[in-house]
Amino acid sequence: MVSLKRIYTVTGLVLLIILLGITALTTWYTVDESDQAVILTFGKVEEGITDPGLHFKLPWPIQSVEKVSKETFSLQFGFEEKNGKMKDFPEETKMITGDENIVLADLVVQWKITDPEKYLYNSKDPEEILYDATSASLRSIIGSSKIDDALTSGKAEIEADVRDLLSSLIEKYDIGLSILAVKLQDVELPNDEVRKAFTNVTDARETANTKENEAKKYVNQRMNEAQGEKDALIYKAEGEKAARLEKARGDVAVFNKIYAEYKNSPDITRERLVLETLEQVLPDAEIYIMNDEGNTLKYFPIRPLEKEQPVQKEEGSDKQ
Template sequence: MSLKRIYTLAGLAAAIILLGIVLFTSWYTVDESDQAVILTFGKAEDTIVEPGLHFKMPWPIQSVEKLSKETFSLQFGYEEKDGVVKEHRNDTKMITGDENIVLADLVVQWKISNPKKYLFNSDKPKELLYDSTSASLRSVIGSSKIDDALTSGKAEIEGKVRDSLASLIKKYDLGISILAVKLQDVELPNQEVRKAFTNVTDARETMNTKINEAKKYRNKAINEAQGEKDAIKSKAIGDKTARIQTARGDVALFNKLFEQYKTNPEITKDRLVIETLEKVLPNAEIYIMNDEGSTMKYLPIKPIEKEVPKVSEEGSGTP
């Protein structure tokens, strides 16, 4: 075989190889759950998020980096693999604002929001996210009381950690979005401390119960005293009104008697004396004596009324 023929065959083989590289590296597909970044001589270009078949310049001019659009979970303080949980107690041990030690781990839900920044703004974005989570959690726990961390303050702690972590990720410009932060376990470091804390919690609950009972009794006593006060006040107002009305009636009666007195002083005076005697001695027979010593019997009205025959309602009687 001549040298010329060898060169021809070698060139043809190289052309076939080059054509194959061009054909196989000039197209790519993007799945529904992926997003792609085009690299031109290693420089990031546009981000492709539409699924389907796409074309580009052949390798090594352009290449493609594919990243998932799914939501990722970062497990801080533990690692779960094949149903087995491995704890990282050194990561979860932290001190609270009131100088108590707790163990806290959590899960961070995150996703890639900017593939270009995620690929090139950090060499190890996942490690930086883990460290940022640790810093945010320790900062929030360090400013919280142990009661809040162990009981009813978990939701508030989760919100503060999420805000702090999102702020750090934005500062580092990692191209990551924080979706949610969920505390998994917040517990005391050993059994002795847990027991002591439980005793303190029980004592506090007992104290709160006693305080609530005392407040209930106090409110009941106040309400009863208020009701009694209102009743006394109402009765006093009623007595006041009755006395005023009685006084007004007495004044009106006095004025009426005074008018009669001005007209007939002696008669009015005698009549008042007789009426007073009737009130003081209702069952007595009254006699009126004149100055000459002779007597004249004063016939009481009531006995006379008793002797008068009663007339029936139909109007019948003795003619």
């Protein structure tokens, strides 16, 4: 018959082995590169661990480890995408713009855990708080924006405003999260008739903008052409001005030379000027030398002599 002492001994050994096994298994832990951890001593947070690798701690139940991911998470607001299938929740995304129009706005928020202790213990469900804060931020910004901005060119500004407001709310709630990016996935009108009407208005506005840009382009082109013609006329006038000034300076110089000769020999200069003027006015006229009574004193064939003079010079040079 087994003695009571033997039973106690075996039981003690079993408990010891179990205790040693628990101690051996709970005195170390590993942290992956994509994880971060916090150490709890009797349920109280002691420190955060972010360095990957093997770490040691006191055995359970003295100390325990809680791990959370370092990765970036995406919050899908207004839709859900699983296995390549998209499911919309229009009742959650229906909101009123600042000019009292109804739109459906879907949003994606990228976030990550920056403080594991606060994420784990400052709130019961931090992701639900993030979802509610996202809804409040988006509705607030859309509610102060015009429908044209929400549907067309104002999306970037709306995204920036939503991110700023959401970040301030998350910081105020102090739940250990950080907002990385906000992206509007889709902003549309609630039904086909409204969408068609708005599309027509948008197309008309774009056509008007196109026509206005074409008109501005034409105006600029004509202005450039007119400016070019203006510059050409100015350059031409300046050229003519310079030419006339040079001609005037030349005429003045010729006049000064003639005047100097006239002062030395006024009669001869006067006769020479008369003859030169006749030559210019009547280049083909025959010149006769007359006496003072008006009778022809003698016919003097000047034109034939002018034509024969070069020939005589050539003959004289041959005789030499």
